[in-house]
Amino acid sequence: MPYQRSLTIVAPVREGAENEVEALLAGMGDGVANGSVIDFGAVEDVHFARLMMAPADTGRSGARLPASLILLSDFDGPVDAYLDRLVTTAGRGIDRVFGACAGYPDAEPSERQRLDYLRRHRVREAARYVNTSGRTVQQIRQESELRNAINRYLDDVGRDWHGLDPGAVRRAVRKVVADDPELAWVLEPAERPGLGARVKEKAHLVAIPLLTLPFVPLLLLVLPFLAVLLRVHEKRDPAPHEKPNEELVQMLASLEDHVVQNPFTAIGHIKPSLFRRITIRVILFYLDYAARHFFNRGNLSGVKTIHFARWVFIDEKQRMFFASNYDGSLESYMDDFIDKVAWGLNLVFSNGVGYPRTSWLVRGGAKDELAFKDYLRMHQVPTRVWYSAYERLTALNIEQNESIRAGLRVTRGGGDESKWVQSL
Amino acid sequence: MGAVAVKLELGDIQGLFARGYGDLKAAAFLLLGIEDAVAARRWLSEIAGAVTSAEARPAGHALNVAFTSSGLARIGLPADAFEMFSNEFVTGMTTPHRSRILGDLDGNAPERWEWGGPSGPQIDLALLLYALDDAGLQRLEEEQTGRLTAGGLVLRLRLGTSDLDDFEPFGFRDGISQPFVEGLSKTGPAERTVRAGEFVLGYPNEYGLYTDRPLLDANDDPASMLPRDPQGSGCADLGRNGSYLVFRQLQQDVPDFWRYVDGATRGPDGTSDPHARVRLAAKMVGRWPGGAPLALTPDADDPALADANDFAYHELDPRGARCPVGSHVRRSHPRDSLDPRPGTGDSWEINRRHRILRRGREYGTSLTIDEALAGGDTSERGLNFICLNANIQRQFEFISHTWLNNPKFDRLYDDADPVTAPSAPFGGTFTIPTDGVRERVTNVPRFVSVKGGAYFFLPGLVALRYLAGMTGEPGNSSSPVGS
Numbered sequence: 002m003p004y005q006r007s008l009t010i011v012a013p014v015r016e017g018a019e020n021e022v023e024a025l026l027a028g029m030g031d032g033v034a035n036g037s038v039i040d041f042g043a044v045e046d047v048h049f050a051r052l053m054m055a056p057a058d059t060g061r062s063g064a065r066l067p068a069s070l071i072l073l074s075d076f077d078g079p080v081d082a083y084l085d086r087l088v089t090t091a092g093r094g095i096d097r098v099f100g101a102c103a104g105y106p107d108a109e110p111s112e113r114q115r116l117d118y119l120r121r122h123r124v125r126e127a128a129r130y131v132n133t134s135g136r137t138v139q140q141i142r143q144e145s146e147l148r149n150a151i152n153r154y155l156d157d158v159g160r161d162w163h164g165l166d167p168g169a170v171r172r173a174v175r176k177v178v179a180d181d182p183e184l185a186w187v188l189e190p191a192e193r194p195g196l197g198a199r200v201k202e203k204a205h206l207v208a209i210p211l212l213t214l215p216f217v218p219l220l221l222l223v224l225p226f227l228a229v230l231l232r233v234h235e236k237r238d239p240a241p242h243e244k245p246n247e248e249l250v251q252m253l254a255s256l257e258d259h260v261v262q263n264p265f266t267a268i269g270h271i272k273p274s275l276f277r278r279i280t281i282r283v284i285l286f287y288l289d290y291a292a293r294h295f296f297n298r299g300n301l302s303g304v305k306t307i308h309f310a311r312w313v314f315i316d317e318k319q320r321m322f323f324a325s326n327y328d329g330s331l332e333s334y335m336d337d338f339i340d341k342v343a344w345g346l347n348l349v350f351s352n353g354v355g356y357p358r359t360s361w362l363v364r365g366g367a368k369d370e371l372a373f374k375d376y377l378r379m380h381q382v383p384t385r386v387w388y389s390a391y392e393r394l395t396a397l398n399i400e401q402n403e404s405i406r407a408g409l410r411v412t413r414g415g416g417d418e419s420k421w422v423q424s425l
Numbered sequence: 426m427g428a429v430a431v432k433l434e435l436g437d438i439q440g441l442f443a444r445g446y447g448d449l450k451a452a453a454f455l456l457l458g459i460e461d462a463v464a465a466r467r468w469l470s471e472i473a474g475a476v477t478s479a480e481a482r483p484a485g486h487a488l489n490v491a492f493t494s495s496g497l498a499r500i501g502l503p504a505d506a507f508e509m510f511s512n513e514f515v516t517g518m519t520t521p522h523r524s525r526i527l528g529d530l531d532g533n534a535p536e537r538w539e540w541g542g543p544s545g546p547q548i549d550l551a552l553l554l555y556a557l558d559d560a561g562l563q564r565l566e567e568e569q570t571g572r573l574t575a576g577g578l579v580l581r582l583r584l585g586t587s588d589l590d591d592f593e594p595f596g597f598r599d600g601i602s603q604p605f606v607e608g609l610s611k612t613g614p615a616e617r618t619v620r621a622g623e624f625v626l627g628y629p630n631e632y633g634l635y636t637d638r639p640l641l642d643a644n645d646d647p648a649s650m651l652p653r654d655p656q657g658s659g660c661a662d663l664g665r666n667g668s669y670l671v672f673r674q675l676q677q678d679v680p681d682f683w684r685y686v687d688g689a690t691r692g693p694d695g696t697s698d699p700h701a702r703v704r705l706a707a708k709m710v711g712r713w714p715g716g717a718p719l720a721l722t723p724d725a726d727d728p729a730l731a732d733a734n735d736f737a738y739h740e741l742d743p744r745g746a747r748c749p750v751g752s753h754v755r756r757s758h759p760r761d762s763l764d765p766r767p768g769t770g771d772s773w774e775i776n777r778r779h780r781i782l783r784r785g786r787e788y789g790t791s792l793t794i795d796e797a798l799a800g801g802d803t804s805e806r807g808l809n810f811i812c813l814n815a816n817i818q819r820q821f822e823f824i825s826h827t828w829l830n831n832p833k834f835d836r837l838y839d840d841a842d843p844v845t846a847p848s849a850p851f852g853g854t855f856t857i858p859t860d861g862v863r864e865r866v867t868n869v870p871r872f873v874s875v876k877g878g879a880y881f882f883l884p885g886l887v888a889l890r891y892l893a894g895m896t897g898e899p900g901n902s903s904s905p906v907g908s
Contacts, residue, residue, distance in 0.1 A: 148838075155862055162862035170862055244508065244637075247516050254522035258826070261833055303765045330526060332818050333827040339632075340775050341765050370632045370819075393851070395833045422861055423744060 004194050004202075005048065005131050008074045008083060011315050012122040013067040014054065018101035022054050022070055025097065026385040032256030034388040039094035041074070041388035044086045046138050049309055049326045050074040052098060052386040055268050058320065066316045070102055071266075073324055075309040077137045080123075088115045095119070127282070127321070128289035130310040133400070134297040135194045138390050144402035145394055147187055150178070151405070151425060167418040175409055188410055191403070206294045230276055231362060235351070238272060240358040242371075245378040253381050258330055260392035262308065265334065267380040268322040269353040271314075278318065281352035285312050288349065299400050303341035306334065308396055312349065321353065322382070328395040335374050343367035355379070431621050431628055433608040435479040437666040437885045439489045441553065442625055442813060443479035443609055445600070445784045446487050449555035451562035452786050454584040454672075454809060455569070456540060457550040459499040461577025462899035466500060468576025470893035472569075478886055486565050487555040490889065491670045491881035493517070496549030501897040506663070509639045513817040514669055514880045519543065526826035528847040533875045539582070540674070540877035546581040548879055551672065553811075582877075584674060584809055586786035593787055594677045594806045595706070595844070595872075596794060598716030602734050602758055604780040614735065616761075616773035623820065624782050624813050627655065627665030631778045636815040638664025650891045666885030668813045671781075671821045673878040675845075676807040682706075682844075682872045683797040689866045702794075705866070708857050709843040711752030718754070723747035737761040739768030745858045751840040756828045763835060779823050781812040807873070817880060845873045 014022050029038050029052065036042060041050040050073065057068040076083045088095060095115050099105045102122075106114045154177050155162065162170060178184045193199075257263050271278055292301070301307055310325035327334050338346055347366035351359040357373050359366035367373040391399070401424065408421035435443065446452070459465045469490075477487040492500070494507065494515045507515050518527070519535035519542055529535055535542035552569060556562035573580055593599040605613035607621045608628075622630035626638040640660035641651070651661040683706075690701035707713045713726035720742050721730050737760045742748055748755050755762070758780075761772040789806025796802060814820035828834055829842040832852030841852030848869050857864040884892065 152865075156865070156867070165861065167861065245512075247512060250512055251516060251520055251522065254520070257522060258525050305764065328833065329831065330823075330826055332823055336775075336778070336819065336823070340778070368632065370634060371637055397836050398833065398838055401836065419860075423858065423863070425863060 003078055003198050004135055005075055005077055005137075005309075006080050006083070007126060007129055007309070007311060008072070008076070008080055009124045009126055009311065009313050010070075010072040010119055010122050011055075011124045011313070012070045012099055012102035012105070012118075014057075014070050014101055015103050016057075016065075016067065019054065019057065019068045022068070022101050023385075025101075026052055026054065029386040031259075032384070032387060033259045033392070034386045038097055039091040039386075042390070044076075044083070044090045046077040046083075046086075047388065048075040048077075048138055048141075048390050049264070050388040051264050051266070051324070051384050053266060053382050053384050055315065055320075055322065055382055058270070058316075060316060060319050061273050066319065067103070069315060070099065071322070072098075073311070075131075075326075077139075084116055084119055088112050088119070124313055124315065126289075126311040126313050127285040128292065128312040130292040130301055130307060130325075131297060132308045132396050133299050133403075134293075136399070136403070137192065140191045140403070141391050141394065141399050143186060144191075144399070144406050145391065147178070147184060147406055147409075148402045148425075150181070150184060155425060167422040170422045171409070171418050178409065187406055190410065191406070202294070205290075209290050228361075231280075232360075234272075234274065234276055235359055235362075238277075238358070239355075240372075241355060242357070242375060243355070243379050244375050250378060253378065253383055254331075256383055256385065256387075260389065261395060262326055262328050262389055262392055263331060263334070264324070264326055264384040264387040265331065266322060266324045266382040266384050267377055268315075268320055268382050269350075269355065269380045270320055271318065272352055272354055277352045281321070281349065282318075284348050284352070288312070288345075299396060301342065302345055304337050306337060306396055323350075326389065328397075331377075335377060339367050339370055339373060346373075353380075431608045433479075433621055433625070433628070434666055434885075437887055438479040438625055439668075439883050439886070440477035440479045440483060440487055441489045441670075441784050441811075441883065442668055442782065444482065446483070446555045449483070449487055449557055450588040451557065451559050452553070452555045452586045453562060453566055454586070454786075455552040455554065455566075455580055456546075456548045456582040456584065457552060457573065457578045458547045458581050459496060459549040459577060459899075460579055462499060462501045464575065464577025466893050466895060468572060468578060469500070469889060471572070471576075473886065473889045473893055476886055476889060483555075485557055486561055487553075488565070488569070489553040489883065491551045491553070491883040492892075493548055493550070493879050493881055495547065497882065497892070499549050499899050500892060501895045501899045502892065503645075503897055506639055506641055506645075509637055509664075510882070511637060511669060511817055513822065514882060518671075518673075518878050518880050523822070526822060526830070527875075528825070528830045529875055530847065531849070533847065533871075538875060538877045541672075541879040542877070545877065548581055550578070551670070551879075551881055584788065586788050586809055587790065589787045589791050592714075592791065593808060594679050594789060594791065595682050595710075596679075596791070596797075597706075597710050597712060597714050598731060599787075600783065601712070601716055601732060602754070603783060604777075606782070616770060616777075619777045619780050623777070623780060623815055624668055626667050626815055627652075627662055630815060631774075638662065638667070640664070646891065648894075650887060650894065652887070663884070663888050663891065665888070667888055668815060668883045669817050670784075670881040670883045671810070671812045671814065671817065671878075672881060673810040674807065674876040675810050676805055676874045676876050678872050678874070679792050679806060680797045680800055680802065681870065683794050684800075685870060685872075687798055697798075699794075705857075708749050709752060709855060711748045711754030719748035719752070720755075737768070739772070743767065746860060749855070749857050750835050751837055751843060751855055753829075753842050753844040756834050756842060757824060759828070759835065779820055779828070781814045781820050781824065783810075783812050785810040785812070807876070813883065843869050847871050 055069040058066045060066045306328040308326040344363035347359045357369040605618040622628035646661035654660045654662045686706045715726045717727045717730035830846045832841045839854040843855040853869045
């Protein structure tokens with residue numbers, strides 16, 4: 002099984018059709034997709050998916066930036082195969098959703114036409130984060146079932162586990178699992194990306210620093226100049242503290258906290274100066290690299306609640322949106338940001354218009370608690386249609402389930418047995 | 426948090442901030458509606474001088490007063506003044522989203538509340554009365570209720586309280602753990618001393634910043650009654666020395682609690698096991714009935730530790746084999762046990778951003794375990810939960826949702842707070858870590874139900890006088906939003 006991939010479709014909504022699109026999306030879910038029009042649950046191997054509309058706006062030159070219908074999905078396997086599955090499963094739904102978008106074929110499009118339209122409007126993410134690289138939907142679901150099965154067995158009335166040594170407990174559990182044909186897969190290793198895909202990843206890991214290296218002397222040379230430029234921008238860029246009104250907060254909150262996880266999407270303008278436009282591209286390039294190779298085992302610099310995230314430029318890089326799937330409430334998510342990774346947010350979002358003032362790119366910014374929280378609310382896009390394949394599992398639950406299964410496959414005894422038993 | 430340097434204006438802060446009036450054993454909470462703004466402002470100016478401040482421990486009685494956002498609108502605070510109040514306060518406790526995060530669903534939905542919900546009586550004000558004994562309370566109450574009609578006020582509901590001798594109705598010693606507040610006389614270890622701005626507006630909070638508070642245009646305060654914004658905006662600071670007061674009337678089903686615990690611990694032959702029963706209840710609470718924390722004494726109650734509060738979890742009990750991770754006291758105050766680095770100052774620092782000052786009082790009579798198990802007593806008892814905080818969303822609501830009601834708290838799977846949380850739509854498991862295979866109980870029912878609640882603003886004394894001196898037209902809507 003290959004790595005998780007993601008799809009981002011951004012299609013301009015025909016001017017005047019925005020309300021029609023909003024109404025259609027509102028009928029498809031109130032924060033959690035209800036399966037109507039497009040049933041993402043029926044498209045196999047999907048982790049998350051969402052549909053939303055980025056509002057129309059005005060660009061740098063004063064030109065109108067159209068509203069965009071945005072479809073996002075995270076799934077296992079190649080993008081082309083996913084697109085095929087999507088169009089096969091939900092062709093009519095695709096027509097209805099994208100029917101209000103500019104250039105969508107009229108009447109009854111063929112599958113080919115649908116695919117072409119989606120492909121034409123596919124946007125490459127500037128950066129992506131995947132909680133744990135290579136862990137499939139199937140694995141997540143199976144390992145959750147395994148944990149439930151083990152716990153049912155442990156709860157079995159009439160069984161007394163008191164004083165039993167951990168090795169004996171693990172042997173007993175393993176026997177039950179081995180004897181259950183439904184759980185036969187447990188004792189096999191989880192499927193991993195193939196050798197070819199892994200070699201490609203390693204090559205990428207090495208290639209980027211190698212390609213960067215020749216530029217380092219030059220960079221060092223201009224560093225003082227860049228530092229001054231940065232400080233000039235940071236002092237000059239306006240950082241107004243705008244508070245969202247009650248209606249906006251209530252509307253956004255009405256879509257949140259229906260299940261254990263939530264989607265978050267925020268959109269904003271990149272600051273117009275060339276310095277900012279270049280800075281954010283460079284930072285997202287290396288953020289993507291770091292997330293791909295280093296922050297790929299359940300921990301984004303101390304934040305352990307994010308399943309998938311992405312940063313995407315739209316409108317010829319005049320605007321950017323950030324979208325994530327996370328555990329818990331927005332309040333706890335924002336507190337996590339501020340307490341654990343404020344510097345990282347500042348690196349990226351201080352290049353966006355209206356962000357709280359930073360100093361030296363990483364300090365300040367998100368540390369201005371209420372200004373930062375209000376900034377996020379002011380830029381948030383309501384995610385009306387959101388699908389999760391495992392809406393009752395946190396990222397930490399998934400990780401724990403994986404280690405329960407891994408521990409069951411170890412056949413030799415040792416100190417780990419006790420830890421394993423305690424982790425059930 | 427470092428050096429304690431802040432100077433609190435205790436004479437302007439209502440007394441409930443500094444103390445719960447523990448020696449004033451009798452208390453009653455009067456929930457009032459405003460019928461006539463002009464008369465209510467006159468009433469407010471008359472009683473403002475009698476409102477107890479935080480300056481000194483009151484001798485015989487105490488009186489505090491708090492407003493809901495509808496109360497502020499109805500006494501005449503102009504609509505634009507609400508923009509800088511906290512969103513939670515202005516929109517109230519009963520928005521659909523808030524009902525989800527507070528667990529106020531189904532039978533506990535605001536529609537079913539006796540007060541504070543959409544079908545209940547309009548609550549504009551809370552008058553909190555405290556006295557040494559019942560006779561004193563009666564005198565104070567008669568004096569205050571005698572003024573209501575002339576003051577354009579109507580008594581909507583009287584919430585009585587009872588003195589259960591520092592025990593809450595389930596039978597556990599309560600009120601032991603409170604944060605130390607910077608600037609108050611009682612001092613404690615730095616990691617548990619919280620910046621004053623977390624509980625009272627107009628002072629720096631745990632981020633070293635000022636929490637949003639109502640700042641008025643200086644022209645709205647021509648007599649310069651109100652202090653000016655310490656951040657130098659020139660605005661008149663209506664919020665300074667005020668706080669947000671969260672009020673929840675929580676009914677506790679004591680017979681149900683002990684019947685559940687009894688049933689879950691019966692021996693194989695079906696007989697009750699009093700020792701196992703108390704142990705399970707203590708595991709759920711995280712302290713023994715006498716108050717001793719399980720983290721310090723996991724196997725038996727210890728009267729010597731009844732007040733013990735100077736402890737942490739990570740080193741003693743990282744997995745919860747002593748005090749379960751899911752227990753009520755551990756999740757309502759996780760101390761040093763959470764990410765990013767359990768056992769360090771970083772963990773304490775995050776803990777300090779989610780504290781509240783608890784100021785509640787019990788109501789109803791107490792029941793022994795045997796009485797509870799015998800059944801027959803169906804009278805109502807519980808807690809008039811009151812707490813103070815400066816940022817309702819980051820403090821009271823965060824604790825309720827992310828810690829208490831969250832079945833996923835600190836790596837758990839399906840374990841909401843076994844004592845206070847709703848166990849639906851899921852979260853009804855309670856896991857007890859041991860050195861071997863965990864013990865657990867499932868299908869824990871809900872023992873605490875919500876009878877009413879509201880968010881109040883507890884103004885400083887000068888702010889009370891400012892409100893009393895307003896001359897504007899009263900807002901008529903029940904909520905100032907959109908008015």
